[in-house]
Amino acid sequence: MGHAHDDHHCHSPEHDAGVSSRRTFLKRAIGAWLGMSLASPMLGLFDQGTGGGLSGLWTPAASAAEGAAPKAVRSVVLLWMDGGPSQLDTFDPKPGAPTAGQFRAMKTALPGALFTEHLERTASIADRLCVVRSMSTKEGNHSRAKHYLRTGYAPTGPVAFPGMGSMVASQLAAESSAKIPMNVSINAPGTGSGWLGVQYDPFHVQNAGRPVQNLALPKGVAEERFERRMALLAEQQERFAQRLGSAKSVRNLQEVNEAARAFMEAPEADAFDISQEPDTVRDAYGRNKFGEGCLMARRLVQRGVKFVEVSLGGWDTHEDNFTRVKENLGQLDPGLWSLVLDLETKGLLDTTLVVCMGEFGRTPRLNPREGRDHFPRAWSAVLAGGGVRPGVVGATSDDGSEVVSRKTSVEDLYRTIYTRLAISPDQVWDTPSGRPIKTVNGGEVIREVLG
């Protein structure tokens, strides 16, 4: 079913700003604009070389840039806002509205678009962002909504759907020869690979600031001894496989053991070591789990990793919304800002699609505990890089309670993302349950995003 398109999809949200608050807002925004020039000197932070000892092993695909055709997107970074962030207190503020909340709105580098004041740095690079303010779904339950937003499918019965990361990795992995995981999930464990197979399961990094767990041999086990053990293990597995009659499960285990060994030996594994980055860069990204995850994401993308998820939890603000959102923005703002600028400086932004979203938004109305509750009806998702057209797509009503233009579904978003990645949204998969399933369940490309 198609959406009713209107012609104001890239409309200016400025009219949403209440007149009464406009003066204060402008006063503040001018200050912010001045502050914004900090973006340019800060650019020097992220050197154009590959930095952090990552030179030479991977070069961005210049070959894809033929004529005016957009470059092929080679990687996706999903900044997952777990719990569902408040759109009103992030990318779709409603200054002056009764639902506005405690934060002020500020002007951004995207003419006409306001962000919350606590996204100051991100505001300075908003002209690189595509802000979809008209996400609208019906799943208001965390686990169901997460499933929906992370796979593109509402959960239905027995089918295990692959997460976006597994889908992207499975479709793009062939172009990378690095023996490191092509689907990496930082902080949270990520979503499984469904019918695509274990090799596309996300590799989970629990803490980007520390060395990857168990990647090195334990003390007392030299390489030679490890090799001997692995050889004995392979024989032992084979005997069991023969005894069982059908060996798929045993083969799975051996395959993944072999992948682990290759990973342990791969020179590209240094992408997982952010300690190689200069202090200035680490400071810019933020010395916290999210910032460090974003920095690792950039290093991984440089090494050809196809999908990196960095999650930031704590958005389920049923109580004390403003304190908690502000705290979170203190991590999101420098992380997102650094990631986009850094990718850009290194010539990787055109080939890397950055997506920032959670499972739903939050109620414009505040509950008695200064909290905002689940709100799937009208919320925001942000895209950057990957050749998406900067701008604002869609709009919500003055109090944020409804989408008033360019209503966007999960299917629309997935179709758009996969189309941009040249992954066919209409490919039909034979799933183990016997039910044929398309990569994307309908929807339409959001043409404003692809430009």
Next chain:
Amino acid sequence: MRTLVTFLLTLLAASALSAQERLDSAGIDRLIDARLSAEGVAAAPPADDSEFLRRLSLDTRGTIPSVEETIAFLADRSPEKRAEAIERFLADPKRGEAWGAYWDKVLIGNFEGANNQMVRMGAKSLFREWVAEQFNQNTPYDKFAEAIITAEGQVRESPQGLPTLRYRESVADLSGSMTRVFLGKQVQCAQCHNHPYDENLTQQDFWELAAFFDRTKARPVRDENGRFAGFNISEVPRGRTFIPDTSPRVEVQPVWLDGTKGPIGLAAQRRESYVTMLTYHDREQFARNMANRLWAHYFGRGLVEPVDDWQNPYATPSHPELMEALATEFLAADLDIRHLERLVLNTRTYQRGSTADAVQRARADLFAAAPLRPLTPDQLFNSIDAATNLSSLAANRPAAAAFPDALRLRYLAQFTFLFDNDEMEEVDTFEPNLSQALFMLNDKTLAQAVSNRGGSMIAEIIETTKDPGEQVAYLFLAALSRRPSAEEAGAYAELLRSAAGTQRNRALEDILWVLVNSAEFRTNH
């Protein structure tokens, strides 16, 4: 009044059953075999004694058998030894612990948020202990469910309240989860819209069901110093339930899924009414659901699959007659879970081997061969401990007397993180991931566990025998609960013989490392 209603309902249920024949293990086999021959699929040959004992121990007690248990069982010549082992394990306190892990996963699982505090305060362990006690004293299943659903008071003192606490932020999740787990019905998608495949279930129905739980509150408790001291669960006497986002607001009263109004009789407590509806009014489905869960627990899949979504159009029972017979038997036995376990474990179907051809493997719904299942986090931890004496690592550290439990908890947290599958996930094959592989290959503590230090399995073996052949046999009995094949015995004994001095110990360590990392160890088969 409620007691009277209960009594009358029990009479009704009993009279419906009186004409029924009781089900035995052979009866279960007949129904399974009938379908196999109708489909033209042959059953796998029976499991040998080692395979049977290992599987039985993992399924009932959550751990592989000890070396001593395995040797004694293999040496036993009694024709009744399998039935006897079943009785022994069903009476083992570890059975309660295994069910504790099961209900922890089903009712609580991994969750984030405010309740984490409770987990840190040990509430999960307390909940597991409470479940273990119920199963070890064989509390009837309806009483078990009732205790959980109507839990009151401080959660640390009444840990059966933890599932309620887990969903304290959402009455929709609370009522939805209880209904999903205990009735096998997914009602939650009707929370925001009418149910996708059950046309009879509307949003109104969902909120009428939620109304049973809407007066249940979990509130933080503070100690005399004003510090957070846990949560207290209680049902408040008043409170109205509205369907969210309705304008004008639509108020609902507690109504069961089939339209029967609750509360029944004069029961003022809404959760008690829910329990009455669940365990008496809907007693058959309540029993059917648990019988199916129990079947799934022992066979890797339910007769109805997924186990918690009976209305799903894909969830038609593979053996409808057996499903009904199991449920009827469970009712006739007054919801005695141990009785049902005994019936199932004594079947030929349960005691089949895991050697299977492609057809038998693909048709898991026919139960032609024993399925291959990854060990759960608890099973994996317990089994590694049994095979390596991992806990003795802790005992050797003078600094920490309480370390064994700390180690266990730390490991379990790690294992749950790495090896757990969500209940909603399909697990037909063993699909390990890279993080798990790296953990098993390189984890430091695991490396120490298979090493030759005091108290370790390797040390125990070296003390027991210096003969390479015997050492290999000991290793196999400890890790895989079986004797090595001739080929294995020859190859590994040769490896040991060719290693001199300390190299011998290192070779023993290598073999144990290989066995613990093998697919045979890491699966239940």
